[in-house]
Amino acid sequence: MSKAKKDKMIDILLLCMIILPFVFCMVLKVLTTPGSEGISITGALVYFEIPMPLMPLQITEVQVTSLAVIISIFSLCLYMTHGIAVVPNSKRQLVAEYVVEKVNHLIHDNMGSKYASFAPFVAAIMGISAFSSFSSLLGLFPPTSDMNIVAGWAILVFVIITHYKLKGGIFPYVKGFFEPVPIFAPFNIIGEIATPVSMSFRHYGNVLSGVVIATLINSALGGLSEMILGWLPGFLGDIPFLRVGIPAVLSVYFDIFSGAMQAFIFAMLTMLYVATGFPEEEYEKRQAKKKKKALSAAQ
């Protein structure tokens, strides 16, 4: 088989790998969704449970969709960087370079050039959040409207923020809670914990509200359609014509705009918290002290 043909095959395979996970999720959802009467706003479907200590691990739609998102992004990365060359010969390479450059730029502008290694992390947050939110366009249950998912990301971000704060030493970190006066300590601690909570609740609330409103409007349009067009003869009267088109317009806002916005906000907050939480002066002082110690030990 010639090389060009092989490349073509790999491309097609990767493209399939981008789309297929979502198709699989949709099929799974269609097969397992129980028929329902009226509107019901519920969480994700639970496929099965694995007994674990503390509480059973529920494998839900959310987990499956999250995995699909990761596989899809992974395939997308492979697809975009497949056949990458110094002299660009494909549009997808330009897209890949555009994405990388944009993220690097964002990091540089918001955090400074010494955080350049943060670029993949911020890109990962944006990608996973945006793809998860957009999955509701396919009729899936968006993982971002499950609090656990977003809370997991927020906790990871919180760990990173705290890690950077501790780079200035443990004592200054603890002392920071008793500033400006010791009475403020409880509020400071609450403020610290509020960071991940607010981040996760903001994101999850926005997406979930979109889902709820979309469901409500959908059912309302169904009712309206039955009321106005119910007189049509035969099966025509049973088709909810008003449901065609209008929810799509709304989903431009609730799914695309809101999803992209929340992804951007989450990434932005991550960058800002990490960049502002890092006590540069203390860190440099500490590094200088360490150097001095090492020097005196060497002498």
Added chain:
Amino acid sequence: MIQSLDIISVNIWSILISLVNLLLLFLILKKFLFKPVTKVMNERQNQVTAIYADAEKDRQAAADMKQEYETRMAAAREEADGLVRDAVQTAQRKSDSIIADANSQAAHLKQKAEMEIELEKKQMLSDVKTEISDLAVSIAARIMEREVSQQDHADFVEQFIENVGENK
């Protein structure tokens, strides 16, 4: 019958899985998107820098060559000017000398002609003198009807003519 979760539910394992998912995606992006793209972009940057350096070098060489060419051109022009000037000078000198020669020759010829004219004049004069003296002698002989010694007459006539010449 498949159950649904409540709209708000907390599950530690779910949180953990999502955390691990994000970490996993971070590693994937780092390894499969940022690494190759950054590598290629750096390589391109190096190539571009090299190309620019080459271009700068070539430009410098071209400028040097131009400089050299211009100097050479100026030298050649100078040389040509010198040659023309020399030629003009030589021609001037030559023409001057030719004219001078011609002038001197003409003067010489004129002088020679004048001298010849003078000589001829003298010759003619002496011829005339002789003629006249002969004539005078014959006339006198006729007048006097006697034989005068040729020599006496000649002297006489000579003297006469001299006087005539002086009284004139």
